[in-house]
Amino acid sequence: MASDLLSIAASGARAARGALDVTAQNIANASSDGYVRRSLRIAEVAASGGAGRQADISLSGARIAEIRRNADPFLQGEVRRTDGDLQRANTELSGLRNIESAIEQSGIFTSIVEFEASLQQLAGDPSDPSRRAAVLAEANTMASKFEITAAGLDSVGAGLRFDADAQLSEANIIGSELGRVNLRLARAGSGSSDRAALLDQRDQLLERLAGFSAVTTSFASDGTVAVSLGSMPARSFVQGGSSGVLSSAQAADGTLSFAVDGLATNPGSGSLAGAGLALTSLAATRERLDVMANRLADAVNAAQAAGVGLDGAPGQPMFSGTGAGDLKVVLASGQGIATAPAGAAAGSRDTQNLANLRQALTIENPAQKLSSLLFDVSSTVAGRNVTQSALETIASSARVSLEQQSSVNLDNEATNLIRFQQAFQASGRAMQVASDIFDTLLGIGR
Secondary structure: OOOOHHHHHHHHHHHHHHHHHHHHHHHHOOOOOOOOOEEEEEEEEEEEOOOOOOOOEEEEEEEEEEEEEOOOHHHHHHHHHHHHHHHHHHHHHHHHHHHHHHHHOOOHHHHHHHHHHHHHHHHHOOOOHHHHHHHHHHHHHHHHHHHHHHHHHHHHHHHHHHHHHHHHHHHHHHHHHHHHHHHHHHHOOOOOHHHHHHHHHHHHHHHHHHOOOOEEEEEOOOOOEEEEEOEOOOEEEEEOOEEOOEEEEEOOOOOEEEEEOOEEEEOOOHHHHHHHHHHHHHHHHHHHHHHHHHHHHHHHHHHHHOEEOOOOOEOOOOEEOOOHHHOEEOOOOHHHOOOEEOOOOOOOOOOHHHHHHHHHHHHHOHHHHHHHHHHHHHHHHHHHHHHHHHHHHHHHHHHHHHHHHHOOOHHHHHHHHHHHHHHHHHHHHHHHHHHHHHHHHHHHHO
16 A cells, blocks of 8 residues: 555554444444444554565555454353352253142142041941031042142143253254354454354353353364253254254153264253253152142051941942042942941941041041142252342343443443544545645646
8 A cells, every 4th residue: 555645544444434334333232132242453554665675664554453342251151150059940940839839739738638637537337428518529529630730730731841841942043043153153354343243142142041051162263162051961962063952851750861973961051950950850740749638548448448338238439440540439429438347237427447547547647748749849949049039130130240341331432423523534634634745746836
């Protein structure tokens, strides 16, 4: 480039115009999520001194050397990590709250208490048909409440798995997008505006992905990123322009396991990890409920088998089923409730077998076991509430630190707008002075 005043002024005008464009982008995107403030690095242009004077260097203006993003990789990594922990806690807590609600709102505890109360009332007059019918009605209500509770827990599990499937699909879409961004970054010019926009897109995709699973990143000098998902161990997910497939498998108890390209991994953090934890708690809760229903039914059926009904016939099972979800009353009539011991005559008022049934239920104590189950779930919810609040504060602090470092300050941008506008005007004035000098020289020549 020639070291003349006109070309120097023109290069200054171009640099100032570029700076104004970047400042305008910052102002326009001040409220855009994921946008990182840009700044320009303006470098001097040096030219050799001409023929026979190559060693002489003269300054010949200015040029835009680089468009920089004011991004801090450490702070961005902290936001991804803390947000992943928060999403895990949020999803797990939501699942646990739904489990708690399914048990509380079904009315199962009240139905167990009322069934035991109906047996106590029957002991006062074992031949009363209405009291026998009341016992059978309360047994039907209790079985129905067990079924409702199981169905509620199953709905919680179905919801968690449905959300996890949707998140898996989104994670795989994000992986594909990251691969495409990598390909475009490899072709983007160093320090260009396009490159800065692609880096913003890359960081946004990484942050979204970290909301689903733990993310391990490795950045190349050209801005491309290699991504691994999960922990113990982490599995390669994005490499160059290609991405893997994150999938899940459902076990018999409804819990989920995860894999990348068929290789098992633990999400570690993010909503998928939270769903896995919630489903594990749900499976344990459902198992305890099934055991409770089975043991209650076994205790009642065993007592029935040891006695006779009001008609003197051997007692028949009152309940059938292999868990809370299919617990049913199969005794056709209240007359079949075996209140009397085996060998008693029809119409016997002997309540020895009924006393044995009540004693068996006292030993089994299903109401206390259900109360203990609900207490355990509620205690877990309370503990996770504390954890979630702490993680929310940590994640919020990390995001505030990142925003303070990378977000747009409109006051600073307004100052830059005036400064670069004045630089542009000064360059224009320099071009006008160069033109005036040239005209003067031409006038002298005439």
